[in-house]
Each structure stands twice: as C-alpha cells, then as structure tokens.
Amino acid sequence: MRPLTAHIDLDALRHNYRQACRCAPEARAMAVLKANAYGHGSTACAHALADQAPAMAVACLEEGRALRDSGIACPLVLLEGFFEPCELDEIIAGHYWSVLHTHWQVDAMLEALERWPQHRVTVLVKCDSGMHRLGFAPEDVAEVCQRLTAHPGIAQTLLMTHFATADTPNSPLLTAQLATINTLRQQLDLPGCFANSPATLSVPEAHHDWVRPGVMLYGVNPLEPQHPRHGEIDQALEPVMTLESRIIAVRELKAGEPIGYGARHVTRQPTRVGVVACGYGDGYDRHAREGTPVLVDGQRVPIAGRVSMDMLTVDITALPEAGIGSRVTLWGRDVSGAVLNVSEVALWCDTIAYTLLTGILPRVPRRYHHGGTHEGLPNEAAPNGGVVGTPG
Incomplete structure (x- = not known):
C-alpha cells in the first residue's frame, strides 16, 4: 500500500x-x-x-x-x-x-x-x-x-x-x-x-x-550538454520511467528549525515541509543535494534536508494547496504533462542517469502502461500475461 x-x-x-x-x-x-x-x-x-x-x-x-x-x-x-x-x-x-x-x-x-x-x-x-x-x-x-x-x-x-x-x-x-x-x-x-x-x-x-x-x-539523452545535437535529442526522446509517490505528512516549522539527519537544513523562515514516501532504501540517491527538484502536483519544489532510508522531505511553502496525498514525481512525466528529466536529478546527485535508473530496488513496484498515462496495466499484469511486479 x-x-x-x-x-x-x-x-x-x-x-x-x-x-x-x-x-x-x-x-x-x-x-x-x-x-x-x-x-x-x-x-x-x-x-x-x-x-x-x-x-x-x-x-x-x-x-x-x-x-x-x-x-x-x-x-x-x-x-x-x-x-x-x-x-x-x-x-x-x-x-x-x-x-x-x-x-x-x-x-x-x-x-x-x-x-x-x-x-x-x-x-x-x-x-x-x-x-x-x-x-x-x-x-x-x-x-x-x-x-x-x-x-x-x-x-x-x-x-x-x-x-x-x-x-x-x-x-x-x-x-x-x-x-x-x-x-x-x-x-x-x-x-x-x-x-x-x-x-x-x-x-x-x-x-x-x-x-x-x-x-x-x-528516454535518457546520452549526449553531453555541449554537443550540438543535445537539444534536438532532448526533444526527440520520451521518458519511460516515472518514479512517483505521495506526501504522507506535512510539518509547519518556524524559522531556525532543523530538518532531518545531521540537521543539514535549517529553515530561514516559516516553512511547510512535505514528507515523501521515497528514500535511499528504494534506490533514490542519498547524495541528492539541497535544492534537488521534485514535482509536487506538477510544480517544482526543492528537497530540504538529507534523504533518509524510507523518506525524503521537500519544501512546499510555495504550494499552500499541497498537503497529505499530493502527488510527487521524483523524475519522469507527471500526469499534468510536466517533465522532470532524470538526467537533471542525476546532476544534483553528482552521478549519471544510468545509476539512478538501474538503482531502483525490488521493493518499488513497476506498473506497466501505454500512452503516457498511469491508467494502464496493473502491477500484476505483464504484457505477455506473466507476473511482473519487479520483472526481469
């Protein structure tokens, strides 16, 4: 669940x-x-x-x-x-x-x-x-x-x-x-x-x-950003994996309050913090820096604090309508149409997209679908009729 x-x-x-x-x-x-x-x-x-x-x-x-x-x-x-x-x-x-x-x-x-x-x-x-x-x-x-x-x-x-x-x-x-x-x-x-x-x-x-x-x-563009065809290829390829979760808790913090392990992030003003069900135990990179973007209901917000094993925290102060249950896209194409490229997330983690994609662990279910929506084949139904919760 x-x-x-x-x-x-x-x-x-x-x-x-x-x-x-x-x-x-x-x-x-x-x-x-x-x-x-x-x-x-x-x-x-x-x-x-x-x-x-x-x-x-x-x-x-x-x-x-x-x-x-x-x-x-x-x-x-x-x-x-x-x-x-x-x-x-x-x-x-x-x-x-x-x-x-x-x-x-x-x-x-x-x-x-x-x-x-x-x-x-x-x-x-x-x-x-x-x-x-x-x-x-x-x-x-x-x-x-x-x-x-x-x-x-x-x-x-x-x-x-x-x-x-x-x-x-x-x-x-x-x-x-x-x-x-x-x-x-x-x-x-x-x-x-x-x-x-x-x-x-x-x-x-x-x-x-x-x-x-x-x-x-x-859907990953393998060309270096300075390559003359980089922008063209970005437009031509489509992201295949969308890593999506939800906000499971919201904290209202005053200025000067620490967030997460090591108290790396300290709020500078009154801040709304969304707690997201995703962490390095799922394969999300623990080295994600302050400010690494995610999409909340299609809007970009920054990670605030260190990534934990099962959770990460994001600053949703700019999204007063966001709350428990709000959709969070860690990378890929949000249902709103907004795209957060896995290669951009990788740069914030000082790694490459290959590492993030291959690092998603078996406890994260894969759901297969068609046509750019999330309403396709259920997790249990593979295209060939087999069971593919975490296939391959």
Whole structure:
C-alpha cells in the first residue's frame, strides 16, 4: 500500500526505439536490455519491443535465460560473452549470439561446436579500438576472425567495438577509434556492430550493419550538454520511467528549525515541509543535494534536508494547496504533462542517469502502461500475461 511506484510507459519505449531506427536507417538495431532493462524490467520491455527489434542484447547468460523463459525467441546477444566454458552448451542450443573478446573464449567456442555438429552460431569479435576495457588488440583481430570464419560451425562473424567518447563533440579519441575499426571492417569485409546510443544518435559513420541503442531507449539523452545535437535529442526522446509517490505528512516549522539527519537544513523562515514516501532504501540517491527538484502536483519544489532510508522531505511553502496525498514525481512525466528529466536529478546527485535508473530496488513496484498515462496495466499484469511486479 506504500504509494511509491515506478510507472513504465511502454509506448515511450517503443517510440525511442523507432527514433534509433530513424537515426540509422540502413542498419538494424538490437535493443539493449541489460541490467534489467536499465531498471525498467527486462521481460516487460522485451515483449514491448518483440515485434520491432530483430535482436536484443543482455550482459550475460542469466539475463538472457530470463528472456528465453518468458518466450522471447529473437537472437539474444551476450555482450560480455561467457565466463565459463560450461555455459557454451546452453549458448549453442539456445541460439545466443556471443561476444568473443579473449583468446580462451575463441578456443572454448570452437571446441564446444565439435559437440554440436548440427548447430551453427553467430559470434561478435570485439576489437579494443581504444577504450581499453574488453577486446582483442587490432593487430590480432584478423587472425581471430579467420579462425572463426573457417569453422563450419560459425554461421556469421560480426566485428564489434565500443566507443569511449561518442557523447562528446569533436573527440580525438572517437576519431582514432573510428579510423581503427572502419579500416579493419574494410580489410576483413565483415558486418560491423559499433554504435552505442550516442554513436547511434550522432555518428553516422559508425552505423554500418548493426547499432546498439541502450540508454536512449529509456528516454535518457546520452549526449553531453555541449554537443550540438543535445537539444534536438532532448526533444526527440520520451521518458519511460516515472518514479512517483505521495506526501504522507506535512510539518509547519518556524524559522531556525532543523530538518532531518545531521540537521543539514535549517529553515530561514516559516516553512511547510512535505514528507515523501521515497528514500535511499528504494534506490533514490542519498547524495541528492539541497535544492534537488521534485514535482509536487506538477510544480517544482526543492528537497530540504538529507534523504533518509524510507523518506525524503521537500519544501512546499510555495504550494499552500499541497498537503497529505499530493502527488510527487521524483523524475519522469507527471500526469499534468510536466517533465522532470532524470538526467537533471542525476546532476544534483553528482552521478549519471544510468545509476539512478538501474538503482531502483525490488521493493518499488513497476506498473506497466501505454500512452503516457498511469491508467494502464496493473502491477500484476505483464504484457505477455506473466507476473511482473519487479520483472526481469
């Protein structure tokens, strides 16, 4: 009965996926659903995109298995590949596409295929073109790809990389990464899968055969504010998650009164304080600074005092009509139409939107709906008929 809910607008998710496709019309777009679809619920989001996305991407086999068990049949890309050889029988039999980024994975994959002579798999060879996280050195990629393409069990080999600075305009590192990976692609004549969300939105020379929209699917603009396309992208994407609660108590305080742990906030004048059912025990960031905005009945007001485990406090002095039961939007689209961007909230918390979205904890129910209202599917009813209180 606690009023805190994460409302997930599946129509907005589909809209954002179509935006990715419009940005890269010659490529196919695999929908990235890792980390429980960035906190939105991977099963529900996968089914919402099942008629549009020709492939989906997850971080690991466990995430893929949840989608397979829910009925998702399209190719599922394992972005970190596999961690142990014992995963390979399920990967091959389950028609997963695995990223390969180390030599032992290549050896293990080819050895496992000997046990499955009737099966052929798709693999993505990851090149470390400059991010220096995962991937083969550029000078090793050709030999790896030749081993794979020569094996009868490999149906298709894709070339893959990941960009470190695609969100930043005029980045020398991005220019260098593009030169490295595009040269390899041309030499090897392999399909390419290079573009993450920011590259999908703003780097057409990275699109090629496949793009990998991730955070943009959930309405987050991945481009830096100084990027020339930042404002345009803000207008094009729609927020998918709206984190909403209610005021559960109101305190009337005189000037000079402290609020919350550590007495960080002291009132400077007579102040009305609304207590909101949301805290860091739900995933709302405890580091939210004084003044972090929330919407109360669609009107912006500031947080006053530290975020507690189960509650936070806001200054509603400017809203005399607000009181117990007033609607509070922590981020997302309020039913009034007002929008509080999760990226703006993240700036106040000295973090990024990814952290806030993926940090919403299981005790916060997700409610799935369509069309930008909160009157859609109840919490218990998933688009595929399953139970998805906290799906994925």
